[in-house]
Amino acid sequence: MPGILVIAHAPLASALVSASRHVYSRDPxxxxxxxxxxxxxxxxxVGAATVQARARLAExxxxxxxxxxxxxxxxxxxxxxxxxxxxxxxxxxxxxSMPMLLRALCYSTSDLEDVVExxxxxxxxxxxxxxxxxxxxxxxxxxxx
Numbered sequence: 823m824p825g826i827l828v829i830a831h832a833p834l835a836s837a838l839v840s841a842s843r844h845v846y847s848r849d850p851x852x853x854x855x856x857x858x859x860x861x862x863x864x865x866x867x868v869g870a871a872t873v874q875a876r877a878r879l880a881e882x883x884x885x886x887x888x889x890x891x892x893x894x895x896x897x898x899x900x901x902x903x904x905x906x907x908x909x910x911x912x913x914x915x916x917x918x919s920m921p922m923l924l925r926a927l928c929y930s931t932s933d934l935e936d937v938v939e940x941x942x943x944x945x946x947x948x949x950x951x952x953x954x955x956x957x958x959x960x961x962x963x964x965x966x967x
Contacts, residue, residue: 823855823856823884823886823930823931824886824887824888824889824932824933824934824937825855825856825857825858825881825882825883825884825886825887825888825889826855826856826857826858826882826888826889826890826891826923826926826927826937827858827859827860827875827878827879827882827888827889827890827891828857828858828859828860828890828891828892828918828923829860829862829875829878829890829891829892829893829899829900829902829903830859830860830861830862830891830892830893830894830899830918831861831862831864831893831894831897831898831899832861832862832863832864833861834861834893834918835859835860835861835862835893835899835918836859836861838859838891838918838919838920838923839857839858839859839923840859841920842857842920842923842924842927843857845924846924846927851927851930851931852927852930855927855930856881856882856883856884856888857882857927858878858881858882860874860875860878860899862898862899862902866898868898868901868902871898871899871902872902872905875902875903875905875906876906879906879912883911886933886934887910887911887912887913887933887934888911888912888913888934889913889915889926889934889937889938889941890903890906890912890913890914890915891903891914891915891916891918891922891923891926891941892904892914892915892916892918893916893917893918894916894917895916900916903916910934911934913934913935913938915938915941915942915945917945919944919945919948919949920948921944921945921947921948921949922941922942922944922945922948923941923944924944925940925941925943925944925945925947925948926940926941926944928940
């Protein structure tokens with residue numbers, strides 16, 4: 823069961839982790855999973871953020887690897903996350919979103935590479951254009967375009 827570490831601009835990492843715990847509040851698999859957030863402040867020192875990230879990575883790792891989700895490559899959180907990559911042990915995926923995180927959490931018994939692939943699928947499938955409701959509809963029932 824790989825751990826998950828979310829590294830993002832503050833307060834996005836904590837918000838994603840909190841929201842995912844809300845969605846899966848009754849799922850014991852998610853409750854037992856190592857799911858850690860690291861919010862990176864706008865004025866964060868890269869060196870200090872990297873030290874924090876390595877400590878959080880150690881918290882998240884139970885020996886089955888860690889999926890690190892980050893919001894934006896090229897920005898401080900993404901650069902910190904990229905410095906953690908260890909093939910076979912630590913995988914980093916950018917573009918962190920709720921669909922990505924929820925999909926990764928659904929596959930708690932999979933190995934790290936499978937969790938990475940499921941997270942990527944969640945991101946792709948979770949991004950959809952929503953059509954306007956049809957005539958006479960009370961809203962919220964539009965089909966994806």
